[in-house]
Each structure stands twice: as C-alpha cells, then as structure tokens.
Amino acid sequence: MPAKPPPVSAPHEHENSAAAIRRLAEQGYEATTAGDLADAVGMSRSTFFRRFGSKDDVIFADHDHALAQLGAFLDSTELAPADALAEGTADVLRLLVRDPEAARLRFELMRETPALRDRELVITHRYERVFARYIRRVQQPETPDWVASALAASLVAVHNATLRDWLRDRVSDAPRAVVRDLRRLLALYDRWLSAEGAHQRVLVAVYDAAASPDAVLSAVASQIEAEAR
Template sequence: MPAKPPTVPADQQSSVAAIRHLAERGYEATTAGDLADAVGMSRSTFFRRFGSKDDVIFADHDHALAQLADFLDATELQPGEALVEGTADVLRLLVRDPEAARLRFELMHERPALRDRELVITHRYERVFARYIRRVQQPATPDWVAPSLAASLVAVHNAALRDWLRERITDAPRAVTRDLHRLTALYERWLTAEGGRQRVLVAVYDASGSPDAVLGAVAAQLDREGR
C-alpha cells in the first residue's frame, strides 16, 4: 500500500518560514517578534501558537508526535507493521521540506540548548512507542522489551535522518522502512502470538546414513527454514 503524504497544517508551514528566517538573519539577532512579522502573524498569535523562537524550531516534532500517537491509537495493523509505518510517517513529515530540515539541523547543532531540547523530544517519542508496545505485547513479555524496542525505533529513525541530512542516502523513508522491518523482526516473538510458537522440524533420512550425514541434512533443512 503506498504511503500517504503527511498533511501540512498552516502552523507547520509558518514554522518552516520562521526557520528559514532564523537561518538567514541569525539566531541571536532574531527576536520572536521578528519571526511573527516574517510569517505574517500578530505577536499575540505567534506566542499563542509557538511560544518562543525555540519552540518554533520543534513545531514539526510536536505535530509528528501527535500524528504518531493518533496513528498508534487507531491502527488495525499488526504491531510490528504498525511500528514500522508509524515511525516511517514521522520521517516523511520531517523530510518533506529538505531545505527546512537541513536548516533546522544546522540551527540545533549551533546551540547546545537546542541539542538538549532535542533529547527531550527523543524521550517523548520513546514514551509514545513504549505505551503502544505495552498495550499490544504478548502475555509474559519481559519488562525490558517495551523500553528497549521503543529506544531502538527512535535510534533507527534518527540514524536514517542523519544519513539523509549528510546525503549518504536519497530516500530516507524507504531506507528506514527496510531497517525497521529488520528491527521489529527481532522482537516478533513478543509482538505476535505466532512469533512465540515453537516450530517442529520433521526430517526424513536414509537409515543407513552415517551420523554426520544425518546431522548435515538436518542442519541444511534448518538453514533453509531460517531464511
């Protein structure tokens, strides 16, 4: 099923314009009032919607978090597929405007305070993922599974985003989808009932064969089953 492009509300369009203005005029030299003028808002409207010039840089993340939480609350996909699709949708939203994404990346790495704020955002994503995983995981799943998988989802997403920003990959959503499928496969036993079932291998062999030959045949069949 082809992925639907993320919606871009007016507030997110305004935040992109504000980020461009910050990059062009300089972070320190630009006031929140300057940003309000740049995006065509009154100062009161700007402060009500974004709060500060720091907040405007992370407005896309606020929207992505809300979108992710709504998706995971409503989805009927299998848990592993839901986690892949939800995470890939976050990345699609963040890279939908390449210029703004790169400007945001540069601004965050110029100011330590913004990097600290980025860590807070990361923990918010992890909490959304962990809450969903605990809701859908199989009975008797170890307590460490939800936080471990949640953190891994964010790590894989961030790695793909950084690779895209540094022009190591061109199609970030496709790359992250591939990597996320590999990740969720490692947790399948706790996400689906089928994943926790034991498989039985039935082998037919020549009774006159040597023990080494029999073991070799069984090993070859197990290798084929594991592919």
C-alpha cells in the same frame, strides 16, 4: 484496514514554521527576536506567541505535529504490531523531510545551539514514551518488562540514524530506508510482538564432527520432520 488518520498539521502551519526557521538561520538563533519571527510569518507578535510560544517551539513545531500524528495512528491502527511500528515511524520521517531546505536548516540550528540540543533530547524521550505505550498494549503475555523501553529506544535510534543519513545525502528515499532497517530490528522482537513468534521453537543439533555436511543436513531434516509429526 481503516484509513490512517489525516495529518495533524495544516499546510499553512508548516509553511509558517518553515519561514521562521529560515529567518533564524539567516540572522542566527541568538540574534533573532520573536518580533523578527512574527514578521517572517506575517503575524503580529501576540498572535505569534499564541500560535508558537517561543523560538524553540517554532523549531520543533514539526516534531509536535509528528508526535500527535504518531499517537493518533498507533491508537487507531489495526495493522499487526510490527507493521504498525514500521509504518508509524516512516510517517514521522515523511513529515520531517517533506521540506528538505527547512529540515536541513533545522538540523544546522540544533547542531550549533546547545539549548536546542537539550530540547531535542526531550523530544526524543516523548517519541519513546509514545512507542512504549503502544508496545505495552500489544505485546504478548509474559513479555519481559524491559522489552517496551528497549524497543521504543531502538525505533527512535534507527529513525534518527536514517534522518542523519538523509541530511548527509547518504540515502535519497529516507522513508523506504527506515522501513527496511526497522524490519530487521523488529524481527529481533517478533517473539514478543506476535503470537506466531511467541510459539516458534528452536532446534539444537548435536552431530559428529567427522560427519559430512550432507549427513548433518540429513540428520537435521529428519529431526525437523519428526518434530512436525
């Protein structure tokens, strides 16, 4: 198994973003200028604009890094599809919660600022596109067209639900929790993600309603044995 690609974001870039988020939380989104943020991260205004672009870009910088990291991981991994999707999603969550204070401040800023909620929807669609591109590449032949889009949206939904639970102190280990729930989700799509799942067969049993449970189980077991021969 090849090593995962190194994180895309450098530590000092995250520190700059976190410092800017703290300044925004202190002064308020509307009241904070780009100059204020440049001062907070120790840059000139022109350097700040070259590095981040805008106030919104600072807030979502970790998401940009997470998207780049996710895309690089899915492009290079040799893990089985379900394992790759679970691990890639957990890596995104690890990056977003690595600084708990900044993560919580970001959440509050987005909750209180309509323009940031709109930008969050755009970010959500970008994650979905990255997942869907990978799923279409690895899915089994004759997989329905809707599978990639539906699974991609579900992966993002489970990730976001786990992140909200972590922010509200409902879970302490967010990456572990998201992998647990993603395993349950991905099991529903196994027939389209793995050759083994695609060849699973379903046995339908018809039995006398008056039969005892032992008789029903014995009949089912006999049929399974006959199918296996």
